Amino acid sequence: MKKILFSLVCLLLATTSFSQNPIPESYLGYPLGSRFSFHYRIAGYVELLAQRNPTQVKLIPYGSTYEGRPLMVAVVASPENLARLETIRTDNLKSIGIMAGTPTGKVPAIAWLSYNVHGNEAVSSESVMKVLYELLNKDNKTTQDILKNTVVILDPCINPDGRDRYAQWYNRVMAAQPNPTPWAWEHNEPWPGGRYNHYLFDLNRDWAWQLQKESQERIKLYNQWMPHLHADFHEMGSSSSYYFPPAAKPFHKDITPWQREFNNILGTYSRKYFDKNGWLYFTRNNYDLFYPSYGDTWPTYNGAIGMTYEQGGGGRAGVAIAREDEGDTLTLSSRIDHHFATSMSTLEAISSRAEQTVKEFVSYYDRAQKEPIGTFKSYLVKTEGDVGRALALQELLDKQGIQYGLVGKNYSGKVTSLTTLADESAKFESKDLLISAYQPKSSLLKILFEPRPELEDSITYDITSWGLAYAYGLKAYGSKERLTPTATQVLKVTNEVPSQPPYAYLARWDSFNDLRFLTELLTSKIRLRTSNVPFEIDGTTYGAGTLVITRKGNENLGVDFDRMVTGIADRLGVTLVPAQTGFVTSGSDFGSGNVAPLTAPKVVVMSGNGVSPLAFGEVWHFFEQQIHYPVTVVEGENFSRLPWNEIDVLILPTGSYSKILTDNALTQLKEWIRNGGKLIAMEEANGALANKTDFDLKRKSKENAAKDKESPLKLYANRERESASDDTPGSVYQVKLDTTHPLAFGYTGDYFGLIRSTYNFEYLPEGWNVGYLEGDSYRAGFAGVNAKERLKNTLIYGVQEMGQGEIIYMADNPLFRGFWYNGKLLFGNAVFR
Structure with missing residues (x-):
């Protein structure tokens, strides 16, 4: 009998425990804010609450990161709304014309809150545990009222790889008692930092372009829901307070009056919490609503109310950091409280206007389909x-x-x-x-x-x-005319194997797809050639750079040769032209020295201290995920120990190379180039070579001439606006190209580049000025008056021959954020031609 009673008590306790939601501290085993939680612990807590609250929480896995960590959202709703969640989702899509059909019922407001897009802005994923707990807390009248008319989607961590990179480092170096001294070990995060994802991309700038796996999988789910509001939680420098809307100017002109109005409403609700607690904050500064690839703007341009929240702190803040200017210590606990408060204020704001928000959202899409802007x-x-x-x-x-x-x-x-x-x-x-x-x-x-x-x-x-x-x-x-597609099929390329085996297959060289075709042929051990001059065959003209895949040299593939070549071309959308002869009517025959073999180079890219993590990541991702070609990553501290005889191409992403390219290192580098090496220097890496012995690259001698003409009588209050005259924060310029040079093969004329700095390089006196700005080459975007002047007659892409090798100077980075598609072929030329 005692055993039976004991078992019943245990069962009762287990049942009671199972039905209750543990607070985050209870689950984690340490106070929230006392350390940084690893991603698997955060995910585990979300999963536990989803299991214990099946009538109010639906967990939706939507993918995984490059390093294999799970991506998920938790959908929280009232039991009534969760029971018809799929109907709510589809009715919402039907109401805006994205899904066919008529809504069957009323759609509640849908609010999507995203946390931790920057890995070392790690406070927000700590906060989300508290947010989820309180949304399920039956005693919290505020949250229970919110769930009556609002479905809440929580993404606990957009960037798990970056977060764990930060958390693992910080938890390893944190003192037994967190040391708030700003220059202590735990406040100096090592390269590359936890901000970025695996490939060191900034996921908060990837919403529109979706180069990264995390972005692609998240936005695929986003498009299946189309929420009415999206909030993005961040951190900024540790000396700052807290930012919430209203946003700063510029607002994009197509942001609607309702979206602008709600931007102010959000500020009203946030101020309520911050004023009550005496917390410092600011609005209408720094964070604008313009560039379309952010977590606030991209949802805004999709009709939602989009916003950013910024907490002072960031990776440097750790668990506690002393702030001399404020005379206080900023703690992780206080940062959690602030993000929790704005999470609640955001949900209160949309809940208070749920019906109007949904109505305005439907109207936004109705206008889009009937009266597009x-x-x-x-x-x-x-x-x-x-x-x-x-x-x-x-x-x-x-x-x-x-x-x-x-x-x-x-x-x-x-x-x-x-x-x-x-x-x-x-x-x-x-x-x-x-x-x-x-x-x-x-x-x-x-x-x-x-x-x-x-x-x-x-x-x-x-x-x-x-x-x-x-x-x-x-x-x-x-x-200006309304035109309707009369064919809904999409472009598709299909290559057939000729009945008579061709002498060679020809592939024009004019897009990034052709570069991918080249690299797959190389990695598949298929031998090929390229024509370095234009030619004509069978009455058709082909430009310089055309790929020539001859049967000769590929005899080992036998009957698989045609199938492999056409199969790769079909998959990559490359049109092949079978040629039955190696004789051309003009130009050079396929056995000529002008039709040279292309071989697979051994490529090395520099990383580590001094190198920009973002710029390195753009190159790394380009090779591994875009063209699927092997690249060897080395750290700058190992520069002098490189096996130079094994390297064909060395890439220096932008950064500060003063500690890497010492005099001895430059001597090594030049010897390697003279022996046939190819150096590609990008953006500020060129500064380490400019004006150095044997390098033809020179900075303009009158760099500050425009500034010298300015009046010294300036208003201090206008200092930020005055400095803008020297900037070009991403504007389009028309770059003149020498399309006869292999670096510009595949381009038919001028190239529109996204210029982000006032490059001050003179034309090369002896080398090849392949890409340059002539006179007023500005076309779009903002560029300051002084910047426009300095960008006249400036080298953008140049090639210098040195012995048997060459140096490719790329003042502009054509791989910036991976979205400037037209620049990728140019970079491919630099590597493979």
């Missing part, structure tokens, strides 16, 4: 000779959820070039792309394509131009 009602893209770029654009449009089709028939009309802004009459063919503005996502479409976004204030947080026609190198046009 902007001058252009249709967008047309020429595909003849640009199939690779058009296919890449299709891929981006698919990620955005933007509808498109083909023209379907020959069409002529008056249009506006989206690069030159010139009005012209143009002819379009059936296989050209046509994108109608009369669709649910027309506002996002317009904003991504706009060549010159209107800027209400020159002081901005990020780049000011991003037009897809520039970024993809497309012949794209806007039409």
